[in-house]
Amino acid sequence: MKTAFLTIFTALTLVTGIANKTKAATANTGDQAYTVLTDVSAINKIEVRGNVELYVSDASTDQVKVYNKYYSQSALVQSKNGVLRIASYSPEKLVVWVSANDLRSISAFDNADVKSFGSLSKIEFDVDLHDNASARLNLDAFNASVTVKDNAKADLKGCANELNLNRDIESNVKSSNFNAAHYIENKMAVLSDNDVAGL
Template sequence: MKTAILTIFSALVLVSGIANSTYAATAKNDNNTYTVLTDISAINKIEVHGNVELYVSDASSDQVKVYNKYYSESALVQSKNGVLRITSYKAEKLVVWVSANDLRSISAYDNAEVKSFGKISKIEFDVDLHDNASAKLNLDAYSANVTVKDNAKADLNGSATELNLNRDLDSNVQSKNFTAVHYRENKIAINNDLTDL
């Protein structure tokens, strides 16, 4: 029994040593190829541009999985100073799953889609949507700040003690399954006036 435990422990140490020295590992699971980016950590903000489908979930440590043969596509996934930037302008959506311990903010632009995988539990959480981006989030937050501009759409589920909602149009936010103790809404003025060029 003691020998078996030592053998298992040795194997785990060897595997973790190999995993720590790798920056990306490609795996195949049920015909879905994905790349795990292992050199990304301390994610507190995500910026998504282009044609990206982003799934986010809470986790005890940070992990980024990029699907769709990431390295063979013209896509960019980079992390700097806690900000994870994901960009892809190909016709096929780039699918990315980010598990993060201390995620505080998501900004999405162009045709990006953001979806929570499970409930996102945070003290403070900011969502900023532009262009035709959309977000479907299940939140449990003390304070949530949601800004929806242009033709972007947000579908909110869950609850918050304080919800600050900034939006262009009444129709671009669905929150019938979201409860907030303190709710503040601001309509963003759309300036249609033409000025001298």
């Protein structure tokens, strides 16, 4: 009897120790399973690559929820020195919700989709979109800088005291629902194959 009790106690202790080292908690609410990454804090920049659908929102504390079966997909969610890197090249979109207290910048590449959940209230905020990435953001910023390159697309709502917009293709930025007291636009030159050959 003592041996059985000791074996059960040892097994529970090991399971608790392993759960604490993973720094993640998995929850299941109906048909939506998600993993909460608990060792993430002080996020000020997010870099998204691949087939990812990212939702961002303001919060008093930082939290990252990864939906789908995160551990069974070829996905990476890593936080280091204030930069949260998210990448997934699975055919199924990896859905991630990031709540952050001091988010200042988002860079998206490949087929990543970035959406704000509610209004993002920021003093300074930078958005940098490349490849086929897209962003639908509702901003309330003092100073916002948005760069849209390649075939990336941005749909901006809200307001800013100053908006600095850099874009390759004019039609790839929708900002009719965005008000800025000071608006600076830079149209970047798109080089053709002939231009590149002449360099």
